[in-house]
Amino acid sequence: MSSSRRQYPFHLIEPKWQKTWDEQQAFRAFNPGEEVPASHPFGVRHGLSGKVAATQLPPKYYILDMFPYPSGAGLHVGHPEGYTATDILARYRRTCGFNVLHPMGWDSFGLPAEQYAVKTGQHPRVTTEANIANFTRQIKSLGFSYDWSRELATTDVEYFKWTQWIFLKLYNSYFDPEWKKAAPIEFLQDALSDNPNLKNMWESNSYLVNTNKLWNEAKPEVRDEFRSIVIERARLAYVSEAPVNWCPELGTVLANEEVIDGKSEVGGFPVIRKPMRQWMLRITAYAEKLLADLDTIDWSDSLKEMQRNWIGRSEGAEVDFKVADSNEMIRVFTTRPDTLFGATYMVLAPEHRLVDEIVTEEQSIAVENYREHTARKSDIERTELAKEKSGVFTGAYAINPVNGEQIPIWIADYVLASYGTGAIMAVPAHDTRDFEFAQKFNLPVIQVVQPSEAKAEWQGFTDDGTAVNSGFLNGLPTTESKCKITAWLEEKGLGKKTINYKLRDWLFSRQRYWGEPFPIVWKKGPSGQPPYHEALPESSLPLLPPTLEDYKPTAGGEPPLARAKDWMNEIPGATRETNTMPQWAGSCWYYLRYTDVKNAQSFVGKDADNYWMASNGKAAGVDLYVGGTEHAVLHLLYARFWHKVLFDLGYVATPEPFYKLVNQGLILGEDGQKMSKSRGNVVNPDDVLVDYGADAFRLYEMFMGPLQDTKPWNTKGVEGVYRFLGRTWRLFVDEKSETAFEQAEALATEAQSHRELLDLILLDGGITDIAATLAQLKALHACIKKVTEDLDGMRFNTAISAMMVFINEAMTWQNKPVTVMKPFLQLLAPFAPHIAEELWARLHGTFGQATTSLAYAPWPKFDAALLVESEIEIPVQVNGKFRDVIKVAVEADNATIEAAAKAAEKAQPFLVGKTIKKVIIVPKKMVNLIAG
C-alpha cells in the first residue's frame, strides 16, 4: 500500500496541524480564576479574556479516558478506540460551546518496569520515562485534543505525595455507624479520653456517646488497651494478620480481586493462602453505599450487575445453636431461616475458632488431619476439587433451637471461614451443596418446603414454596415464614436479621519497590508488647522510595525496600514500613488531580472541584468516562470507594466520581482472535498511520461498528474510509494544482517547507459563493441532523456513514456552494480534524474571510423546514405484505391515500376478485389493505 499513490497529502497535513494546535495550546481548558489570553480561540469564541470567574465560564464538560499503563510494547489499536471516541465527543462539545476538560496521563507505577529493573538493574523510573515518551509520541500522532498542560503520571513525586496524603486521611478516619459516613479519627480518640474537648461535635452521636460511656466504665489499667483496640478496629486503613493471597512467582500478595481461579490476574501464576501482616482498607464499611449509589449513575446494566455481584449483598438471619454438653454457642448465617426445621447437621469452616473447643477425643486426629490437609491446599486445588465434597465429623452435637433436636457438627472446606460467620446450618433437602454433602456422608434429609407445583421433586428444591414439617411455620409461603421465624428468633434472643456481603476489605499492601511507600513507621511497644504503627505527619510528604542497587526482595522474604537499611531506620526509634501501595492507589483519584494538576497546596482546590466535578444538571462528576471492561470491579470500585471517603470528609463536592461510563469493546485481530504477540496478529497503529494517516485511522476505528461491541480489525476496511477521505479531498481541491504539487514534492529539497509545498494546492474552482439549490441544502441538513443525533447517542459508525452519503451525492454536483461545503467540514472535523482544518483554512483563504478556529466554530444547526418533503412515498401493503409504493402530497388526507393505495398498480393482482374489508392507514408511514 505504501508504494501506491497517496489519496491526499496527509503526511504533510497531519504534522502541520498537530504543530499548530500545540503552538496555540488550542485545547487548553481554563479553570475558574485562570487568565484566558485574549487571542486564545476559546476566549475568542466566548468573548472572554483575562482572569475569569467560574460564573463567567461556559458550562463544563469533563470527558475522560482511562489512562494507560505505559508498557514497553507501546500502543496497540485497542487503546485509541476509546481515545478516538472521547476525542470526537470532546471536539464536538467544544464546538457546542462547552468548556471541555479532556486530559491524559499515565498509570505508571507497576510491575513490568520493576521486573525489568530486577533483571537489568536499570531504575524503573528510567524505563517508565522512556515508555511514557513513546506513548506520548504515539498518542500525539493521532491528533487527539488533550490538554497536555494537565498531563500527570502516578509516579510523579508531586502526584504521589497526594496519594500518600489520601492514605493518611484513610488512616486517620473511621466509618461512623451513626452518621453513616467517614469521620476524623479524632472524634473517636476524643470519646476515648478522660477530658474530651470535642464533645460538642459528637454529643448527639449515640455511637460516640456510648463509646465514651464504655471508656468511663473501663478500669483505668485496661483503658490504654481498650482505646487502641477500638481505634484500630475502626480505622479505614488498618493492619491485619489474616491469611492473604501470596503469589510466590510475583513475590507479592494480591487483592482478592486480582486472583482469578486461584491464579494471579497478571501472569496467571499460582496463588497460595499464607498468613501475613498486611495493610487493609475498610471498603466493606462502604458496601451499602457502593451498592445503593449505583442507582444514581448512568452505567451499563451489565457493569452495574458486575459490581452488585462483587459486593454480593444477601439478606438473611444469624441463628445461635447451642453446643450440646458445652457452654459454647455456634452462630450461623443463613438466607433461609424458614428452613430451620430441616437443619439435620451443621458445618464449620476448618479454620473456625471453635473447632478445637468442641472436637471429641475420638475424632481429634481425623479433624486435625483434615484441617492440615485443607490448609496446605492451594486455592487452585480447592477450586478444582470443588465437585467432590469432603469433610470430617467433629464428634460434637449442636441443639436446633426450634425443636431441641441434636444434630452432628462437621467441618468441611465447602464452608468458607471468611464469609458470614464461618459456620452454617445444613438443610440438605433445600440446598444443593448441603444435599451433595448429605448424600456422600449419609446424613438425613428432611423436607421442610413444598414446591408449589405438586408434582415437583422436593429433594434439592431451593426455590420458594410452602413450609411443611416446620411446626408453627406450616402452611406459610416462604416469604412469610422467613419473617415469622426471624421475629420468633429475635424474641427469644436466639438470632436476628442480618445482611452479609461477599465484598471483603481491600488488601492494600504489596511487597514491591515500584509503588508509593506508606507514610507509616513502626515503633517498639513497651517491653513485652508488640510493635505499633504510627502515621507520619503530612509535612513529611512526599515520602520518596530509597535508591537501590538491587530490586529483588531480600533473602529473608522482606520487600525490596527493606534492603535500604539507612532509609528504613532514618527516623530515630522507629522503622519505616517497607510495603508499598498497589498500582490501584494512583488510579483511584487521578481524575480529581486533572482538574487542578498544578495545585501545590491541596490535592485539588475547592474551586476547581466545584466547577469540574460538581453537578451540572443531573450529571455529577466526570460527564463521560470511557474505558475497558477489565476494570469493572477493580479500579471502578476502588475509585468510587476513595471518592466517597473524600466526599464524607468534605474534600470533594460529589458522592460519585463518574456519572456516565461506557465500556469500549475489544478489537480482535484480523483472524477474529484476541490480539496477542504469540498469535502474531497484533496491529500496530504506527504502521497504519504511515500508510493511511491519522484521520483515516480514527475514522476506521469508529466506522467498524458500535463502540461497545467486540469487533475484528480489517485493514481493507481502513482503505474504505481512506478512500472516503480521498474523495472528500478531491471534492475541495483543484486537480491540476494537485498534480503540480506532486511534481514539486518529488523534486523538493529538505529545506523546502511543507507549508510552501501544500500552498501549491489550490481550492477547486467548482466551489463558489453562489446560492445553494434546495437539493444541496437538503443533503447538507439531513447530514447535520444525522451526525448531530448520532454524536449525542455515541453512534459514530452511522454518523460516518451519513457523511459518506453526503460526499457521494456532492460528487455529482457541478457547483459546490461554499455555504454547503463549509458546514460539512465542521461535521467532519471531530472525526477527521486534520483534513478538515486544512480544507477549512483553504476555504477561508479563498473567500477572504477571517479564519476562525475550526475547533471552536459553533456547531451547525439543521433546519427542519428544509427536510420537509412536499411529496412523500408511502408503502402499500395488501394483507400485510408489501406490494407497491405510492407518491402522495405530504398533507394528503386519509381518503386520498386510500384511493391512491387502491389504485396502486402492483397491488392490483392481489386485489382481483377480493373485497377490501379494512384499510389501515398510518399517516406518512404506510397503508395496509385487508382484502378477502
Added chain:
RNA sequence: GCGCGCGUGGUGGAAUGGCAGACACGCCAGACUUAGGAUCUGGUUCCGCAAGGAUUGGAGGUUCAAGUCCUCUCGCGCGCACCA
C-alpha cells in the same frame, strides 16, 4: 450451575413495531488508460428468464403489520462461581 448480553448477505454492520440489508469491505461488469493494486460508473441476500416466491439461528404466540414485543429452544460471547 447462576446472572447478563448477542444471533441479520461472502465480511464489518444499518433498520422510533411500518419498503430488511443504509454505509463500507469483497466480488462481478464497464469507462478512462501503455498499465492498474489509482479513479469513475453500474451490479451484487437467496431461488427464478420473468412474473413472483423465500428470507433476520429454530419453533410457537401477540398484532392489520414482528429483525424489533412475549414464550420455549438451540448456538455464541462475557461475568460470577461451594458466598450458605
